[in-house]
Amino acid sequence: LKFSHSRSWPALFHMSDDTSAVASHGLLLSECFWYSALADLRKQFVKSWKSTWGYAAPAEAFNAWFLERLNFDQGTVWPPSAGSLGHDGETGAPSLLPLEGATSEALQTWVLLKTPYEWLTATADAQSARARLAEFVAQLKAPLPSMGWEGLPGEDVEAAVARLAFDDLADPAALRVAARAAFRPLILAALAPRLQAFSASSAALLGDARASWLELYNLQIQQSSSADSRLVAIEGRPTKTKTGAKLRVELSGALPPELEGKLPRSYEIHVARIEKLRQAFCRQSSTHGPFAAASFEARLWAMLTRYQALFGPHDEGAGWHMALTAEVFDSLEEDFGVAQELFASPLNCTLPAYCSVFEDVDRCFGSRGRFFNFCRTVLATDGGSFECNPPFEERLMRRAVHQLTSTLTECAKPASVALVLPDWPESEALAAALGASLCRGRVHICGDHHAYLNGRQHCCPAQHRLLRQREARGSFVIFLQNDLGAALWPVSEGKFERHLQAWGRGCE
Numbered sequence: 001l002k003f004s005h006s007r008s009w010p011a012l013f014h015m016s017d018d019t020s021a022v023a024s025h026g027l028l029l030s031e032c033f034w035y036s037a038l039a040d041l042r043k044q045f046v047k048s049w050k051s052t053w054g055y056a057a058p059a060e061a062f063n064a065w066f067l068e069r070l071n072f073d074q075g076t077v078w079p080p081s082a083g084s085l086g087h088d089g090e091t092g093a094p095s096l097l098p099l100e101g102a103t104s105e106a107l108q109t110w111v112l113l114k115t116p117y118e119w120l121t122a123t124a125d126a127q128s129a130r131a132r133l134a135e136f137v138a139q140l141k142a143p144l145p146s147m148g149w150e151g152l153p154g155e156d157v158e159a160a161v162a163r164l165a166f167d168d169l170a171d172p173a174a175l176r177v178a179a180r181a182a183f184r185p186l187i188l189a190a191l192a193p194r195l196q197a198f199s200a201s202s203a204a205l206l207g208d209a210r211a212s213w214l215e216l217y218n219l220q221i222q223q224s225s226s227a228d229s230r231l232v233a234i235e236g237r238p239t240k241t242k243t244g245a246k247l248r249v250e251l252s253g254a255l256p257p258e259l260e261g262k263l264p265r266s267y268e269i270h271v272a273r274i275e276k277l278r279q280a281f282c283r284q285s286s287t288h289g290p291f292a293a294a295s296f297e298a299r300l301w302a303m304l305t306r307y308q309a310l311f312g313p314h315d316e317g318a319g320w321h322m323a324l325t326a327e328v329f330d331s332l333e334e335d336f337g338v339a340q341e342l343f344a345s346p347l348n349c350t351l352p353a354y355c356s357v358f359e360d361v362d363r364c365f366g367s368r369g370r371f372f373n374f375c376r377t378v379l380a381t382d383g384g385s386f387e388c389n390p391p392f393e394e395r396l397m398r399r400a401v402h403q404l405t406s407t408l409t410e411c412a413k414p415a416s417v418a419l420v421l422p423d424w425p426e427s428e429a430l431a432a433a434l435g436a437s438l439c440r441g442r443v444h445i446c447g448d449h450h451a452y453l454n455g456r457q458h459c460c461p462a463q464h465r466l467l468r469q470r471e472a473r474g475s476f477v478i479f480l481q482n483d484l485g486a487a488l489w490p491v492s493e494g495k496f497e498r499h500l501q502a503w504g505r506g507c508e
Helices: 018-053 061-072 082-090 105-112 126-141 154-162 172-223 271-283 296-311 326-336 359-365 371-382 394-410 428-435 483-488 493-506
Strands: 233-241 244-252 266-270 384-388 415-422 439-445 451-453 466-468 475-481
Touching: 018 061, 018 172, 018 296, 061 105, 061 394, 105 172, 105 394, 126 154, 126 172, 154 172, 244 271, 244 296, 266 271, 266 296, 271 296, 271 359, 296 359, 326 384, 326 415, 326 493, 371 384, 371 394, 394 415, 394 428, 394 475, 415 428, 415 483, 428 439, 428 475, 439 493, 475 483
Parallel strands: 384 415
Antiparallel strands: 233 244, 244 266, 415 475, 439 475, 451 466
């Protein structure tokens, strides 16, 4: 592997021996196929959405569906190459094909946001809200051929309207929530056959992409020889920007024809994050699988490529990669003993220990595996104090809350979780967390205190690192604890106030 740096530049990487070069080549080539396969799947999904629903897919719909597969299924849902199957073998997890016949709740959520019509928009006064509701009701009854909508039976719609207690819904926001609750089951029932068919066709797209790219990868491996083992290399270059030092990590050398032009070859990453990753890499005692000897720089490029594939060509998935500020984590560590993050990645973690969705490329940087597997095994047995900030996708949050409450209840050791959820009035996940018997208290974050770190904090300009969300509804930090956890890390009004102030310091 090649690496060039200036004399003043710290030698973060070491030159690789022959064994490492071969392993690094295999890892990099596998990840190139992984990226290309996922990019191809994304394009096919977007095309299928447009033909099925009559409008362009929402920017985050693909990621919601794909993350659903990654988080909820056991084993490796998406190994487009034999190499990916191999280095996921570090966990010994079996590969699973998409489930047959199941309707994806993630797809259901995103389809119902706009099909057949967008939900009632926010209005400032009750009179306007009721006028908008009347318009919405009329639309529901009428066919809309462009979206394949046949209209709802008038008597069903009127029965739902009759159940709305208008006298108790003077607040426009309350009327909107009540209307969603009244009409959503009717719309969902009408769309159920198409949703099930679309879920099945999406699963088939995944299987087709997996099979076609696996065939290409295997063909490439068969045609390679030992002399080809260093065609793919990494070159690291320091760059100076107005917002600080970065390192450019670049893939060089020849790629198979079917991969050329299909993936980014270089990434820029802040030096501070590089150093944190290097330290995490050095702390790992050993790695397993066919790419165990791969170098730090090869694993770095592979991990960056994996997350770029997830973010998408326009970074539409980066919003689900936002994180809490260091000041907030300081508060959680000091007052509640938090020692691990339950939803993070090598690129946005603050604490040394964390769970992440891509265990195969993340474990060498400190990941302890996927959230659901970790909860069912380590957390359930050993307990501990954790921070949990899941992607703000309703079904994922609902499943996470259920997993946390059941795990904390079963755990025989002190266990505590600081759970971060958005303040969405209609969120079932939020209602379940706040209503849980394990809920020991909550802190509402809003206004000037409400800010998160950019999902691309590892590479974005300094002025974009903090995303202030003063106008948003806010977020809740909910403290879930079993009895032993509540005794070891007790909550108090003083701690809650300090935690709120920590969010404010993070905005400065």
